[in-house]
Amino acid sequence: MIAMDRLASLELFVRIVDRGSFRAAAADLGISRPVATAAIKALEKRLGTRLLQRTTRHVQPTVDGESYYRRCVSILADIEDAGRGASGAVTGLLRVNIAGHLVRTMLLPALPAFLAQHPALAIHLGEGERLVDLVREGIDCVVRAGHLPDSDMVARHLGDMEEITCASPAYLAEHGVPLSPDRLDGHVMVGFVSSRTDRPLPLEFTRDGETIEVSLPARVLVGGADTSVAAARLGFGLVQAPRIRFENDLAAGTLVEVMADFPPTPTRLSVLYPSNRQLSPRVRVFVDWLIDTLGPHRSPA
Template sequence: MDRLATLDLFVRIVDRGSFSAAAADCGVSRPVATAAIKALEHRLGTRLLHRSTRHVRPTVEGTAYYRRCVAILADIEDADRGASGAVAGLLRADVVGRLARMIVLPALPDFLARHPALTVHLGEGERFVDLVREGVDCVVRAGTLPESDMIARHLGVMEEVTVASPEYLARHGTPASPDELGGHQMIGFVSSRTGQPLPLEFTRGDEVIEMLLPARLLVGGADTGAAAARLGFGLAQAPRHGFADDLANGTLVEILPGFPPMPTPLSVLYPSNRQLSPRVRVFVDWLVDVIGPALHPGTRHARRTGRS
């Protein structure tokens, strides 16, 4: 391997904590990757990586070398972009599923047409993602963000709505206020962060009311929760854009519209310990332009803890 490819391989090994994963990312075999790093350490006269059967981590010298390599590779990518005017390579992004399908995917063809040398690996999920360890460049997540060393850019806020099926309301009645929710059930959305179901949330003026109703069904995904709501398992809360078709055709009915949940903030996150590459920069800028207007963000201050 040439020196530049070796630097890229070394950075990938540190990011992924694995020779095998980094070798696959770089399109080389594990033995080739091992030999390249051994040759690099021999040339530098120092050990860069601590190796074990389960994990690979940098030495003190390796950490310093890693930071320099990241900066060098980013500078080279910037220079290449400036010379060619193109953004190239593989970009790995993870977007909450319904948002990916309803907003990001329909707009993606235009973005790819503008950057024909770029390939996007679009994952979808609501679980916590270790960006560096999993080799993901950026993630889009809903809710108030926990403290972390990630850089976050605000994309907007999602208006939330409380819904139930007509069949469920025929059995349990339609409440006129949160005070009338006794005897009702909710579909419990389990937070991947805490492992506990999130309470329903209602606003009354400046007051925020949280209510943990009985739940016969617990779910971990928005699509499963929506399907359960259609089948009459209980009350559900989620972003309005995800229920637009159901509300239009009567599959679901909005309840307590005078006591809406707080809107949910939406952010795109990427690692702070790496210089932002051109391909990530243009993708993040594009997300800001595409998602913000699609959400039609409200004006109230968003403070809801997200479904993650």
């Protein structure tokens, strides 16, 4: 019983440091805040040192607490690994943050098979494309497309998604079918506004190994990928995105691929997780599954 109590206190301490909050950590673990506070006081008394200090905004570890935190993370990961080795099972809740369209088009269709392989595992799929603080928000990993800003997270390349250029039949009937990047006079684009620059991204084409960027006028500017595709369906201009996003529209004829001989550069897809945390079995099996799942959607060599 004592060993179990101590293990639970280690898990609680790590969760408090990760979340920066007694209240959030207690809620994650299904206990009350007073119980969490009492448990940490008992842990500090047993160790003979103060582990946590409160600031005006959140809780953070002391110098001794930071050292103890790193040891606890390693110990808990080893225990989880040992449990998997004994039973062959990956257990617990995996928290992932990923763009909604990737969830719907690529992950959900394959998810039943993944969960069938790991019946003791549950997954929380948070949808979004914003920058997240994995540790503070209690997220195990994120999947992101495109350029990654500098960070202290580990980024593992999952693959590159083939990109294409599309427009609606009504748009092409009015503006004509574009044939090359040099012959886009009179054409317009759906302006996809970058969250990093707050400016519309140019269209991108490749020719003879060279990347060509073309900025066209845009009467409709959007900040969401799904909205950009919806705007293209309504005839507001040329749009570029991974082919998988357009598959239903292409099959239905609501969008048409153009300038296939001058494709945009592929979009890089990556999974990111904290560099200061030992990779848990849950994240490890999920990342391996992602690589297998995304294989059919990668850009052709």
